[in-house]
Amino acid sequence: MTERVVLAYSGGLDTSVCIGWIAEETGAEVIAVAVDVGQGGEDLEAIRKRALACGAVEAEVADARDEFADEYCLPAIKANARYMDQYPLVSSLSRPVIAKHLVAAAKKHGATTVAHGCTGKGNDQVRFEVGIASLAPELTCIAPVRDYAMTRDKAIAFAEANSLPIATTKKSPYSIDQNVFGRAVETGFLEDIWNGPIEDVYEYTQDPAVPREADEVVITFRSGVPVALDGRPVTVLQAIEELNRRAGAQGVGRIDMVEDRLVGIKSREIYEAPGAIALITAHAELENVTVERELARYKRQVEQRWAELVYDGLWFSPLKRALDGFVEEANQYVSGDIRMTLHGGRAVVTGRRSDTSLYDFNLATYDSGDTFDQSQAKGFIEIFGLSSKIAAGRDLTQ
């Protein structure tokens, strides 16, 4: 029986060419799988038909938008996940859900190999291959661009030679990956890190410097899950989409940073993630109100490790799973409303209220009604500082 290869298919030139290329290189039948994680663009059915026209023996498309929002973006919100304190893991989150659909297709169609279009110097190859190895250790992975040196020029030549139904016009100057949680842009002139980005680079966000009316939103969370906007119930997907629109219209969520890739190099990245940044900002402040101090302090470390693991492609790893347990537990009481002003590139919390608040007005106030017993402070300070004081007594005499 002929070997079968499942290909992660986007509908673009590179993966369209991969269909025939893989067939030539390996003699295998190619099954194209396209997964909708909210990247927008073409109709899924058009993509499916193009795959068949390019030679795929089967083509499948999956609408994974709600699955992506509920099972991948939501844990990131609960973990306030920002790699290097900034990047909300946009592409890092979509790779595992795509890997899951590729593995399911491979099992369904009896494929032994999974192919993807990544290069050999990025993070996504690791996320795909480690993810797939963790879901189905028996599958093999190939990456034609990396493994068969399939360059852009060769791809165009192949497409033209084989009359593939795909445009071979000059590539956009930007290398882009996008989904509902955000958008990543790399490009030639930004590889000089002294150059600033230009407006042309952005799509999810308007220029924050343009004067406009502010927008105010109230986001309601229940146990860390965004469940309503301005009082209207929403799914997680809807919350992200609506805030992409509203926060994006105010220029919220632009990031420009030099980033440490898993493969050991530094790269310059531009991101836009208006909904993600608005939701994480609101969630983090609601945690400030509802999570006990020591738990909150420890959670910051867990969040950093969680973001690093997901960035590094270890979504399906045992440690990621155990950290999820911690994050879930910590979100138990993260319920309430956050009022936020979206304006001028900033998402600013202006109010919070919660039935599970740990903020106690009577303990905090300096007005009458204060119930804090200040007489306890002296004993606290003495014993809290004692080990430091004893050490100082030693150090000062040495």
Next chain:
Amino acid sequence: MTERVVLAYSGGLDTSVCIGWIAEETGAEVIAVAVDVGQGGEDLEAIRKRALACGAVEAEVADARDEFADEYCLPAIKANARYMDQYPLVSSLSRPVIAKHLVAAAKKHGATTVAHGCTGKGNDQVRFEVGIASLAPELTCIAPVRDYAMTRDKAIAFAEANSLPIATTKKSPYSIDQNVFGRAVETGFLEDIWNGPIEDVYEYTQDPAVPREADEVVITFRSGVPVALDGRPVTVLQAIEELNRRAGAQGVGRIDMVEDRLVGIKSREIYEAPGAIALITAHAELENVTVERELARYKRQVEQRWAELVYDGLWFSPLKRALDGFVEEANQYVSGDIRMTLHGGRAVVTGRRSDTSLYDFNLATYDSGDTFDQSQAKGFIEIFGLSSKIAAGRDLTQ
């Protein structure tokens, strides 16, 4: 010989009353010490004279602005220190330098006790008393407001009864602490955490929502120290002051948060720290360019602990000292220029250049000239993901 008490003196009503109050309560002579950490306001000599007029046997004033910037603010910049990821430790940084001057005065004047004006429910009492205990374990601390229940009303009555040369008008509705690194505001109506702040609360920053021209600045660092602005050499103090003006004029550095106090309660705080936020933002991005990945990842944890220790009043503790060694080492190569746009409440990095950069264009580029050997990726991915893959093989069969 009469006992002597050194009092941390601000020149305001509370500490002016403390001079006589302490004398009455303890029978001791009071020495007033005022330390200038860039809080602005009255002339130091006027403050010194008022202390004497209020009954101090001695009064000293110290201009500690450069010392504060160089030895307290600068380590915070090197540590990108932001408590709970936000608050740049404004008051937490000034308490130890004031404590140092109080201890020096106590030694000079033969005092056995140090007095400060803090209440019994805040963090500053801990910072003063643990700091003093670490510098001079033999000194005793008192806090009249906390220990002798000196309320505002009693203070006014005392001032009037003793004709002290100090205004006893109704207190500002805001409780404020400020220095060159920033400004903290607490107030009655903000104790309802659903209420948003009003413009009236702010002094160091202009309303970011008002349209105005953007400002662009290039900040030069050498080993983590800001040494020039737009090419002009500056001291750390000058860098903070100039950026307070320029970033403050653009509304940069406002923070509104619910915060975990050391004394176990949550409180609502408004901060403005335009210079601090601009400098830390620039410094952090220069680290992204110049610090190796594993060092950078570990440093984030160290930074969090550093900020917690300083917030918690443990500036002079052995752990803080050891973390300083780590932070210092990590800053060795943090040299270069950061170009930043200050506008609309945001300080946005748009360019970075450095002779000690670890960003390697030839490794990062997707253009010709790429020197990254992509063939290594396959072996890397296989071994990097191996422990996770083996575990998956086990878990999937259980």
Next chain:
Amino acid sequence: MTERVVLAYSGGLDTSVCIGWIAEETGAEVIAVAVDVGQGGEDLEAIRKRALACGAVEAEVADARDEFADEYCLPAIKANARYMDQYPLVSSLSRPVIAKHLVAAAKKHGATTVAHGCTGKGNDQVRFEVGIASLAPELTCIAPVRDYAMTRDKAIAFAEANSLPIATTKKSPYSIDQNVFGRAVETGFLEDIWNGPIEDVYEYTQDPAVPREADEVVITFRSGVPVALDGRPVTVLQAIEELNRRAGAQGVGRIDMVEDRLVGIKSREIYEAPGAIALITAHAELENVTVERELARYKRQVEQRWAELVYDGLWFSPLKRALDGFVEEANQYVSGDIRMTLHGGRAVVTGRRSDTSLYDFNLATYDSGDTFDQSQAKGFIEIFGLSSKIAAGRDLTQ
């Protein structure tokens, strides 16, 4: 109605005197509660009667041995919990279970206050009072020894004056706390930290230096729980008790250390915990076999924090609860047998076998049958070391 106080009652002189003392000091009725956590010694019914004879209006005894083993010792085993890498938290574990019973009794009998016999310089006062505050924030705590300065001499005088049915002979030179998980000893001559302990100090363990036959045991775990010894099913309590006997007979589990107390001082402690040390040693090695590397590395940090929290009296805190979730998840596959030699003060693992093992003979062997693909190593090393190599290239030229 008369106030009621629940007293943590041991049956010894101090707490017997406390019954009348508290009544005199507060006018309240005293309810004595004794909790059996495997400390051995007197019959519970005798203790109950003595409490009544000493003036308690009610006296309750509870056999909490299985509860203690299952809900307090077992989580410590799963966390390989050893404070400062050594002390398996013996007393720290019993305080929360006793607190739970005290709170239950207070609710049952309508008491508003809980009393305990701790001094003001140890850890146990914190563990009781923070534990009780977390279970029933409305209850008040008192500690007669600390709060009413009830010294040993005063206690003897009170007992004699009131003809209490309790011996008032000279106290043992040792201050001891013990339960089924171990035994703690402090004493006068050991307060000189240059003095070594003498055999007289020990009760749970034989002298390891005496020659004797070794004992071999196979401990079976299922998801981290010890479920069989030498193939015989056991409860957790039985596992601890049997290993206390067998490992204790071989001198296993003695600890002599200088320890950092929560109250800021260092103290010298002698512990014996033969069963605890044998179980934790076996459990940790089974984790080496069954837990994936990154999870194992992170778990070590979690274990340290877990032990510190429990030592510091924060058993019922939100962070402890969230860490429990992590530890539980990490123990899911910790199943299998550990063979261990108990001899000469050492519990040495000599064999391990597990159906959930991650040790793969075919990957590990250097013999034929090796399935490890060594060709991947070169790519792995190059990329794994790349960030370090790039930094070295920079550093060497500076």
Next chain:
Amino acid sequence: MTERVVLAYSGGLDTSVCIGWIAEETGAEVIAVAVDVGQGGEDLEAIRKRALACGAVEAEVADARDEFADEYCLPAIKANARYMDQYPLVSSLSRPVIAKHLVAAAKKHGATTVAHGCTGKGNDQVRFEVGIASLAPELTCIAPVRDYAMTRDKAIAFAEANSLPIATTKKSPYSIDQNVFGRAVETGFLEDIWNGPIEDVYEYTQDPAVPREADEVVITFRSGVPVALDGRPVTVLQAIEELNRRAGAQGVGRIDMVEDRLVGIKSREIYEAPGAIALITAHAELENVTVERELARYKRQVEQRWAELVYDGLWFSPLKRALDGFVEEANQYVSGDIRMTLHGGRAVVTGRRSDTSLYDFNLATYDSGDTFDQSQAKGFIEIFGLSSKIAAGRDLTQ
């Protein structure tokens, strides 16, 4: 000019064959370099001559024993370094010092390549190659066993065909690496992890089960450095060597564990490190006496990361260097004497004394003379537990 390769030469069959093998494979001249890190065995001069007889164009030997002890073992002692809480990094420590000598030889002799005898599935290949890349990024590394599939059988055939002056008898059943800090053994029958080790496996240690007289030693440290044994001044090398003899004679320092290799697999390892374990045990207890609590707690995490980095071959990495700064600072006051009994496989601390001790008898004692102010405890407990108590009040009502 002919290319030159520097070969890490041990004098054994494998690396003797490598000399000719590399010459054949690459056409390069081979320079053999042997480094004495206390592995014992043959005379260095005999090894040097054998290298030349096997075809090396140059042969160098270096006595690096003191350098190894002072610059590699000592930092490990200061860091109490034990990978997975057990393994004192024996081989992990020697690789970087050997790498340093290989790089020096390469520079001296104008070589462009360094060769080593490691396989492709162990940690040592990573330690050599990442170490060399960090010291001299321009050098290339080769590993004939891995890269040219040089098996044992092929090596014997090559030696016999070329009449090399080296025995080609059947290999020992054990795979061994040893140096002054310890000895590592892997072997066929131990690859079944249910099998226990036999006495035949050990060389540095006597059977701990044999009855013998105990040995007592007093180890003196100054700022973390062992400087005297029983009052006699020693170098670090002498301290390790003498304790290898004395602790080894008592069976101290045997370790049998399943270990997580960097290359993603678990392996079974037997170690003996009598001197290392005795020194680390003594050093850790002296830290308990002289290091402040919060510094000590944090240092445990640093120690774990330090050990992981060194195990993972990142000795020369920026993070390792920054952690060294922390460890160095933390050892500043680790001075004093530790008395230790070596017996029956155990190194047990029985006494400690130090001029820089933080143990304060007067604070710790329960006897008269107690200076601890117990009245402070109540305030401390209330505020220390407040955040947990407030959270409990919330949680109990949800």
